[in-house]
Amino acid sequence: MTPAELLAHCLGKPGAWQDESWEGDTVAKVGEKIFAFIGDGTAVGVKCGANRAEADEWLLQYPDDARVMPYLGRSGWNSLRIGGAIPDEEILEAVDASYDTVVAKLPKARRPSA
Secondary structure (H helix, E strand, O other), X not given: OOHHHHHHHHHOOOOEEEEEEEOOEEEEEEOOEEEEEOOOOOEEEEXXXXXXXXXXXXXXXXXXXXXXXXXXXXXXXEEEEOOOOOOHHHHHHHHHHHHHHHHHHOOHHHOOOO
C-alpha cells in the first residue's frame, strides 16, 4: 500500500478531512478529532483498542511492526508499519476501527452521516 492509497482510504470516510497539525505530519480527522496519524506514510498511528490491554494484542501479534505511540499509547494508540508483516487489509481494518471509535465519541450532532 502506498502513502497515497492510505490517505485516500482515510479521506474516503464520511466527514474525514486532511490536516497538518504539526509541520510535516499529515493526519486524518473527523470533526476536530484525529483518527489516523499518517506522517510520511511508512506507518499509520491508530486507536487500536479501548485501552492499553486491547491495543497490546497488536504488539503481541506483530512485534516487529507494531509500536506503542508516544504520549497517546496509554490510551490504546499504536503505530502500525506499512509494508511489513501486517497485511494491508488489516491496516485498513485498523484505520476503519479507529475512525469508528473516534466518531462514536463525537457529540451526536457532530457525527457525520454515512
